[in-house]
Amino acid sequence: MCFEAACRARYAVTDVLYNCPKCGGLLEAVYEGAQPDAAELRGLWRERRLSNAPLDQSGVWRYREFFPFLDDLRHVVTLREGNTPLLDAPRAARYGGLDKLVFKHQGFNPTGSFKDNGMTCGASQAVRLGMRRVACVSTGNTSASMAAYASAAGLQPIIFIPHGNISYGKLAQALEYGAMTLQVEANFDQILALVRVLAERLGIYLLNSINPFRIEGQKSIMVEMMDQRDWRVPDWVVLPGGNLGNTSAFGKALREMAAAGLIDRLPKLAVVQAEGSAPFYDFMRQPAGDAFRAVEHPETLATAIKIGDPVSWPKALLEVTSTGGIVEKVSEQEIADAKAQIGLCGIGCEPASAATLAGIRKLTASGRMRADEDVVAVLTGNVLKDPDYIYRYHTSQLDAPGGKRLTSSFGNAPTVVPNDADKIAALLDT
Numbered sequence: 001m002c003f004e005a006a007c008r009a010r011y012a013v014t015d016v017l018y019n020c021p022k023c024g025g026l027l028e029a030v031y032e033g034a035q036p037d038a039a040e041l042r043g044l045w046r047e048r049r050l051s052n053a054p055l056d057q058s059g060v061w062r063y064r065e066f067f068p069f070l071d072d073l074r075h076v077v078t079l080r081e082g083n084t085p086l087l088d089a090p091r092a093a094r095y096g097g098l099d100k101l102v103f104k105h106q107g108f109n110p111t112g113s114f115k116d117n118g119m120t121c122g123a124s125q126a127v128r129l130g131m132r133r134v135a136c137v138s139t140g141n142t143s144a145s146m147a148a149y150a151s152a153a154g155l156q157p158i159i160f161i162p163h164g165n166i167s168y169g170k171l172a173q174a175l176e177y178g179a180m181t182l183q184v185e186a187n188f189d190q191i192l193a194l195v196r197v198l199a200e201r202l203g204i205y206l207l208n209s210i211n212p213f214r215i216e217g218q219k220s221i222m223v224e225m226m227d228q229r230d231w232r233v234p235d236w237v238v239l240p241g242g243n244l245g246n247t248s249a250f251g252k253a254l255r256e257m258a259a260a261g262l263i264d265r266l267p268k269l270a271v272v273q274a275e276g277s278a279p280f281y282d283f284m285r286q287p288a289g290d291a292f293r294a295v296e297h298p299e300t301l302a303t304a305i306k307i308g309d310p311v312s313w314p315k316a317l318l319e320v321t322s323t324g325g326i327v328e329k330v331s332e333q334e335i336a337d338a339k340a341q342i343g344l345c346g347i348g349c350e351p352a353s354a355a356t357l358a359g360i361r362k363l364t365a366s367g368r369m370r371a372d373e374d375v376v377a378v379l380t381g382n383v384l385k386d387p388d389y390i391y392r393y394h395t396s397q398l399d400a401p402g403g404k405r406l407t408s409s410f411g412n413a414p415t416v417v418p419n420d421a422d423k424i425a426a427l428l429d430t
């Protein structure tokens with residue numbers, strides 16, 4: 001169904017569409033018919049944790065009653081995604097100005113980011129539609145995830161990337177998982193237009209972030225979190241914002257859980273953007289009614305949220321507003337230091353994920369979040385996604401976009417020592 005309130009045109013679940021053909025709006029999955037009773041669902045989902053069936057072992061498909069878009073579960077492609085832990089992080093809590101902080105770490109996914117929660121659904125829909133090839137435009141975690149799920153399903157993954165704009169850790173995954181990788185001499189938006197033409201002409205299924213089935217899968221992050229908390233609703237859920245697909249998915253999941261009687265209130269969503277790439281933050285501060293303005297040259301070392309023109313902003317606007325949430329932005333320095341603090345908890349994450357803790361620190365300092373509130377921050381990606389960033393930070397060589405050297409406030413550089421037990425002992429004794 002079309003997401004735009006003025007349109008709400010309806011389409012069949014098997015129509016291959018990416019935007020509403022009538023108004024160009026975003027599409028969303030809407031389900032009809034009676035939902036099972038909330039207590040019954042909770043019991044069923046808990047019981048499945050003991051099952052050895054692949055679908056029950058998936059932290060996404062375990063909750064399949066919550067996104068019943070497939071009519072035949074044999075189309076599911078799963079790598080046992082989800083099942084990500086809630087981790088207590090007292091040190092990060094102190095740094096963030098909170099009494100207590102819990103991370104929901106999506107970096108524990110098969111390809112190391114929350115994109116797997118959505119991609120298992122997107123790839124399954126591609127199988128269901130009888131597609132042979134799938135494509136996306138991305139240099140990041142979407143490519144890595146799509147490549148893995150497409151190959152696992154026997155589909156051919158095709159990745160389009162802007163030439164000269166390569167993030168090696170993530171690209172390496174895509175290559176290893178067998179994606180055909182095409183570097184195009186154009187920018188992201190131009191390539192997206194090109195890929196849409198090619199998808200239409202050649203019958204390739206697009207798995208970009210507006211794909212409504214990916215959003216459905218990402219809802220499972222909130223459902224799993226609530227299941228793990230025995231359905232106690234936190235005061236806040238904090239997440240980084242790039243294309244805002246995850247914000248849309250979290251908000252939709254929370255609203256649907258409330259409607260189904262699974263939760264009795266909504267947590268507030270706090271979306272954190274990087275200062276050099278914060279169009280949603282700017283939009284929320286404009287006078288109401290002013291048009292959404294893209295950031296033409298987004299800049300941040302947190303490449304997963306380096307998005308100037310986030311496609312899902314209309315959905316994110318609804319979700320942040322309906323939860324009474326907030327949008328914050330943080331600097332490169334704040335992200336880098338927060339990331340080191342998450343590392344010092346023995347947890348670690350990729351740069352974009354650390355925007356959460358940096359944002360929490362700002363929100364508590366300004367009194368918009370209270371120290372005693374119950375906060376879950378979602379770490380979106382694995383620490384190993386961006387080792388180059390880590391090495392530079394700890395050796396005082398990390399430069400922000402534009403060239404300004406960042407301060408390695410919590411730097412931990414390796415020390416070169418001679419092959420001499422006495423000297424090393426003396427060093428260790430100090």
Ligand SMILES: *Cc1c(COP(=O)(O)O)cnc(C)c1O
Nearest residue numbers: 141242243244245246304380381
């Ligand atoms: C994709 C991604 C984001 C941004 O999520 P959106 O849904 O685009 O807002 C943040 N962090 C990581 C690690 C990601 O892979």
Ligand SMILES: [Zn+2]
Nearest residue numbers: 002007020023
């Ligand atoms: Zn429409």
